[in-house]
Amino acid sequence: MTTAPAPRPRRVALLRTALLPAALAASLVLVPLPVAHAAGAATAAPPAPTEVGPLRIHDIQGTTRTSPQAGKPVTGVPGIVTGLRTYGSSKGFWMQDPNPDADPATSEGIFVFTGAAPTVKVGDSVLVSGKVTEYYPNYSGGSQSVTELSGPAVTVALEEIQDDNGAKNDGTVDASQTVAKFLAAIKAAGGPAYEWRSVDPQDGKDGGEPGGNIRQVFLFNPQRVSFTDIPGGNATTAVGVTGTGAATALTASPGRIEPTDEAWTNSRKPLVGQFSFRGQKVFVIANHFNSKGGDQGIDSRFQAPTRSSEVQRIKQATVEQAFVAKLLAADKEARIVSVGDYNDYQFSPALAALTKDGVLRDLVNELPETEQYSYVYQGNSQVLDHILVSPEVGYAKYDVVHINAEFAEQASDHDPQVVRIKP
Numbered sequence: 001m002t003t004a005p006a007p008r009p010r011r012v013a014l015l016r017t018a019l020l021p022a023a024l025a026a027s028l029v030l031v032p033l034p035v036a037h038a039a040g041a042a043t044a045a046p047p048a049p050t051e052v053g054p055l056r057i058h059d060i061q062g063t064t065r066t067s068p069q070a071g072k073p074v075t076g077v078p079g080i081v082t083g084l085r086t087y088g089s090s091k092g093f094w095m096q097d098p099n100p101d102a103d104p105a106t107s108e109g110i111f112v113f114t115g116a117a118p119t120v121k122v123g124d125s126v127l128v129s130g131k132v133t134e135y136y137p138n139y140s141g142g143s144q145s146v147t148e149l150s151g152p153a154v155t156v157a158l159e160e161i162q163d164d165n166g167a168k169n170d171g172t173v174d175a176s177q178t179v180a181k182f183l184a185a186i187k188a189a190g191g192p193a194y195e196w197r198s199v200d201p202q203d204g205k206d207g208g209e210p211g212g213n214i215r216q217v218f219l220f221n222p223q224r225v226s227f228t229d230i231p232g233g234n235a236t237t238a239v240g241v242t243g244t245g246a247a248t249a250l251t252a253s254p255g256r257i258e259p260t261d262e263a264w265t266n267s268r269k270p271l272v273g274q275f276s277f278r279g280q281k282v283f284v285i286a287n288h289f290n291s292k293g294g295d296q297g298i299d300s301r302f303q304a305p306t307r308s309s310e311v312q313r314i315k316q317a318t319v320e321q322a323f324v325a326k327l328l329a330a331d332k333e334a335r336i337v338s339v340g341d342y343n344d345y346q347f348s349p350a351l352a353a354l355t356k357d358g359v360l361r362d363l364v365n366e367l368p369e370t371e372q373y374s375y376v377y378q379g380n381s382q383v384l385d386h387i388l389v390s391p392e393v394g395y396a397k398y399d400v401v402h403i404n405a406e407f408a409e410q411a412s413d414h415d416p417q418v419v420r421i422k423p
Contacts, residue, residue: 371400
């Protein structure tokens with residue numbers, strides 16, 4: 001792979017701030033051209049391109065899941081550098097074409113694998129020659145390309161983390177060994193050294209696989225954000241709100257929202273934590289509402305279909321909405337982010353109950369309609385996963401990363417969500 005700086009465009013400032021989602025869109029990797037492709041002796045380096053070649057990034061990405069140029073060398077591909085990856089085994093940079101085509105099925109972003117730390121800077125206009133490669137770091141495990149997905153800056157909310165011995169039903173509820181293995185795998189793949197917080201459930205009280213004792217877990221990067229530890233949280237103690245205005249705080253962090261309420265019978269209780277980011281408090285709630293198990297299908301012969309599971313989700317949403325309202329009553333400027341698998345649609349009665357009185361807004365509604373899905377069931381693209389924010393969280397850049405739901409080989413049956421906020 002060779003790059004040659006070209007004149008820097010006037011739009012650099014705009015590109016620096018506007019193109020972060022391009023990293024998520026990239027699913028291909030440009031790798032260095034083999035020495036045999038270089039002109040002259042076998043030890044010579046490939047010549048740096050000086051002119052724009054015949055292909056643009058959208059030509060390389062194509063309109064299908066895999067590139068029409070996969071395995072082929074390309075020369076003189078133009079782009080603007082939008083991000084650098086300087087750690088791990090997949091060092092390189094992302095770039096995007098500032099002159100997109102009009103086809104929504106193509107992508108204008110791509111990752112350029114350099115092997116060593118890249119010498120370009122964000123905002124540089126470059127020409128790139130290389131070989132197009134579809135990169136699967138764990139193909140047998142069903143993963144899509146992950147080099148474009150680096151660690152979120154604030155926090156990650158995980159769901160369905162089992163206890164240390166999985167489905168073995170012997171009363172174990174601790175999950176520290178399970179989480180430690182997960183964190184080690186992230187770090188080995190080039191990710192951040194995350195820390196974590198959670199609350200162990202009561203044995204057999206939170207649903208899921210018998211003996212597994214699934215729960216939600218917060219991961220966070222301590223280099224970017226800090227967790228406010230407040231003792232008192234356990235499986236059965238309800239977290240409360242203390243103080244007013246800027247002094248508003250949780251009575252336990254991490255804690256659980258009304259864990260003994262009937263709404264959470266045989267279901268995961270919401271995990272809430274208090275974070276500090278650049279001097280601002282951020283309250284994060286991790287959710288996993290009860291499933292749709294037992295509901296009649298949307299295309300069943302019974303219309304309208306019976307949705308028996310919805311009754312419990314409405315109760316769960318009502319309990320959480322009351323907690324959020326309590327936080328906002330103490331501090332109307334409280335920054336609250338509620339995330340997770342709510343197992344219901346953005347237009348459902350459950351989500352209406354959760355967003356009642358405008359305490360939270362559902363960010364999936366701000367995506368184009370064609371992007372509003374995180375799960376595919378019997379051919380029906382739908383939203384089950386949501387990220388909601390309180391009114392004070394004005395700027396929130398949200399996306400669903402479509403790498404699982406619509407594909408036969410999956411790391412999960414749900415697509416992950418990403419949000420960037422400015423507290």
